[in-house]
Amino acid sequence: MTARAVRIPDDLRAAIYAHARAAFPAECCGYLVGAAGGDAVDEAIACANAHGAGDDRAFAIEGAELLAFARTFRSPRPARVVYHSHTNGRAYFSERDRAVAATPDGPAYDVQHLVVGVIAAGATEAAQFAWSAEARDFVEVARWSTRAVSDAATLAIAGDDTSPERLRDAFGRLHEHARAGGTVELDELHAIADRLAAAVAVVPEHELAAHREWARPRKYVPGARQPGKPVAAILAANSLEIELRDLRYELARMCSPAPCDCAILVELGIVTRRPTPAPRWLDGDGMYWDDFECDACGARWTEHKDCDDVGVHSQWQPTKPRVLG
Ligand SMILES: [Zn+2]
Numbered sequence: 108m109t110a111r112a113v114r115i116p117d118d119l120r121a122a123i124y125a126h127a128r129a130a131f132p133a134e135c136c137g138y139l140v141g142a143a144g145g146d147a148v149d150e151a152i153a154c155a156n157a158h159g160a161g162d163d164r165a166f167a168i169e170g171a172e173l174l175a176f177a178r179t180f181r182s183p184r185p186a187r188v189v190y191h192s193h194t195n196g197r198a199y200f201s202e203r204d205r206a207v208a209a210t211p212d213g214p215a216y217d218v219q220h221l222v223v224g225v226i227a228a229g230a231t232e233a234a235q236f237a238w239s240a241e242a243r244d245f246v247e248v249a250r251w252s253t254r255a256v257s258d259a260a261t262l263a264i265a266g267d268d269t270s271p272e273r274l275r276d277a278f279g280r281l282h283e284h285a286r287a288g289g290t291v292e293l294d295e296l297h298a299i300a301d302r303l304a305a306a307v308a309v310v311p312e313h314e315l316a317a318h319r320e321w322a323r324p325r326k327y328v329p330g331a332r333q334p335g336k337p338v339a340a341i342l343a344a345n346s347l348e349i350e351l352r353d354l355r356y357e358l359a360r361m362c363s364p365a366p367c368d369c370a371i372l373v374e375l376g377i378v379t380r381r382p383t384p385a386p387r388w389l390d391g392d393g394m395y396w397d398d399f400e401c402d403a404c405g406a407r408w409t410e411h412k413d414c415d416d417v418g419v420h421s422q423w424q425p426t427k428p429r430v431l432g
């Protein structure tokens with residue numbers, strides 16, 4: 108059976124978040140004590156982490172602090188929850204956490220675990236894990252997000268880490284919030300999108316230099332090696348630009364009272380997306396240019412189709428009066 112989550116009051120969690128932030132970029136650790144047999148903890152005891160910094164490196168309580176921790180189990184106020192932070196901003200129970208917290212026979216101590224995701228700007232999320240006898244593993248029993256949208260924002264622009272992976276993660280969170288609808292501060296989301304836009308210019312200068320070098324006209328010299336094109340970096344940057352555009356679309360759609368998205372597509376210059384709801388087909392030459400009209404707003408659209416080796420691509424352009432021959 109999975110134990111119920113030992114209740115961690117908000118103020119105690121706030122204290123742990125503060126500890127995690129103060130310790131950053133190192134990880135913090137400590138434990139929470141409460142009355143034996145009770146359902147909650149009411150005091151946090153911060154410890155020094157004997158391990159170094161890292162995204163989710165195993166933490167370690169050692170020496171006198173470990174003795175004091177072990178002694179609580181024979182006291183009326185035992186340790187009920189052990190906490191530590193992950194400096195990659197994510198709260199999860201890592202493989203290393205499992206290795207430290209449990210042996211093949213079960214949990215090393217009769218405690219639950221609280222993992223706090225933290226970045227330079229502060230805690231982003233937290234999750235609590237309890238031993239499950241059925242799963243023979245620690246399972247998540249509670250989760251918190253600290254002002255979810257701000258988290259996504261700070262995560263997106265945290266420190267110098269604007270790696271495509273980190274940005275993609277931030278986009279994922281923002282998309283989630285945008286889709287959740289209603290519960291987000293749109294102004295804040297727009298501000299975040301702007302900051303992301305700045306961060307998305309991610310192709311590093313040396314990659315661009317490599318690209319320019321690759322594109323430079325040169326004389327063919329038999330046997331001479333051509334410089335490699337930094338394809339991966341450029342593709343990564345392009346995919347982030349698409350993510351950013353999609354995010355802006357979602358935000359604009361949420362803000363717009365219009366029954367169709369025609370105006371948004373025009374404003375954002377999006378040509379790869381068919382207007383929704385689907386416009387009514389008018390006429391056209393049936394080959395490369397088809398004309399449509401939106402029943403909601405009356406906007407006229409032309410679908411331009413183009414073929415290449417990959418397939419048929421279509422572009423939706425707002426129609427300018429076209430002279431038919
Ligand atoms: Zn961990």
Ligand SMILES: [Zn+2]
Nearest residue numbers: 367369401404
């Ligand atoms: Zn429309």
